[in-house]
Amino acid sequence: MDILRFITAGSVDDGKSTLIGRLLYDSKNILIDQLEALEKQSKNKNENGIDLAILTDGLRAEREQGITIDVAYRYFSTPKRKFIIADAPGHIQYTRNMITGASNSQLIVILIDARQGVIEQTKRHSIIASLLKMKNVVVAINKMDLVDYSQEIFNDIKIQYDEVAQKLGLENVNYFPISAFHGDNIVSKSENMNWYEGPSLLDFLETVEVGRNNEFEYPRFQVQYVIRPQTDELHDYRGYAGEVISGVYKKGDEITVLPQNIRTKITAIETGGKETDAVxxxxxxxxxxEDDIDISRGDCLVKPGTEPKVENEIEAIVCWLDKKELTEGSKYFIQHKSKLLKALVKEIEYKIDVNTLEKIPVTENIRLNEVAKIRMKTASPLVFDSFEESRNTGNAILIDETSNSTVGAVMIL
Incomplete structure (x- = not known):
């Protein structure tokens, strides 16, 4: 079974947490003891006597205020697919949380209150989706029960959002009229909206084709550990352990080791403790x-003709995650999967307004939750693809050298 990772986004009180709770509840993914605890804690009860939003709002402050503060991850499965849901906060001061949650998601569900239509928050979340190159967008028009399940209102909001999607270049946009509170069109089709001919939201999520990030087009393998037992039985054993990020590797394949740029061949492959012909x-x-090469953690094995970029200077979009501001000339560690390098921020080119996508000239430092385009120089060459080509090898994080805190989420251009 494959896994679909998706994020929900919307304004405060649009019903994100209730929607996720409904998906878990109606697809029978809640344990009996969880249900009993829910019934005791519920204030805003539905016809089942429970408040489904409590399932995702895990922090006490979230439950007390009725808002989402941090990204909450929930896992559930159906006979067709496994799901990992990120419930992201809607507030502008939690932009960093949303970008963090969206960076690993293949699809975004943007909730719109049927009574409000497309608002500024809707546009901002759509801008972040376009910034992160999200390939699939689901627009869930929620609280249809509060507008008498009106087809006219649904169509009006659809027209409003179509304009936003075209401006931002969002392509695969699908619309669903729903009521998370009552369960309309979430897991099964609603009898209250006979005019809607599409699938339920869960049916769509179970069957949607998600782009695989060039999974088989560009073979990428990054070394995480060099295995040298040096025992009598395994005196000459030297293996390079890691995860196949993308592509297929076969015994006998010619490969290039980067950043050294040395050609060699694969003589054997092991997985799960057994030899195999391909991974x-x-x-x-x-x-x-085949050859003894000086290879260390973070080096890449790729196939000739499909090489990624190998450079000391990179351009990137960074979302700033720290209260301590980002300044030109600052030094950080850049963590690119298992590769850790020292990096210097040479230039902050401009800030990006997450409400308009406008490029703003930099007159001061980059603060918490702000997004900017920067140029960095690394201590040694970095092996990468652009974020647009491959999320797996196009993202990184910046780490503060003194506190070891993660201070920046990086999308390499």
Missing amino acids: FAGQPAVIHL
Whole structure:
């Protein structure tokens, strides 16, 4: 079974947490003891006597205020697919939380209150979706029960959002009229909206094709650990352990080791402690090479003709996650999967307004939750693809050298 990772976004009180609770409840993914606890804690009860939003609002402050503060992850499955849901906060001061949650998601569900239509928050979340190159957008028009399940209102909001999507270049947009509180069109089709001919939201999520980030087009394998037992039985054993990020690797394949740019061949592949002829994206593996090469953690094995970029200077979009401001000339560690390098911020080119996508000239430092385009220089060459080509090898984080805090989420251009 494959896994679909998706994020929900919307304004305060649009019903994100209730929607996720409804998905879990109606698809029978809640344990009996959880249900009993829910019934005791519920204030805003529905016809089942429970407040479904409590399922995702895990922090006490969230439950007391009725808002989402941090990204909450929930896991559930159906016979067709497994799901990982990120419930992101809607407030502008939690932009960093939303970007963090969206960075690993393949699809975004944007909730719109049927009574409000498209508002500024809707546009901002759509802008972040376009910034993160989200390939699939679901627009869930919620609280249809409060507008008498009106087809006219649904169509009006659809026209409003179509304009936003066209401006931002969002392509695969799907619309659903729902009521998370009552369960209309969430897991099963609603009898209250006979005019709606599409699938339920869960039916769509179970069957939607998600882009696989060039999973088989560009083979990428980054070394996480060099295995040298140096025992009598395994005196000459040298294996390079890691996860196949994308593509397929076969015994006998010619490969290039980067950043050294040395050609060699694969002599053996192991996975799960057994030899195999091939491994593919998502599998952990130990790869053996024909030549003894000085390879260390973070080095990449790729196939000739499909090489990524290998450069000391990179341009990137960074979302700033720290209260301590980002300044030109600052030094950080950049963590690119298992590769850790020292990096210097050479230039902050401009800030990006997450409400308009406008480029703003930089007159001061970059603060918490702000997004900027920067140029960095790394201490040694970085092996990467652009974020647009591959999320897996196009993202990184910046780490403060003294506190070891993660201070920036990086999308490499």
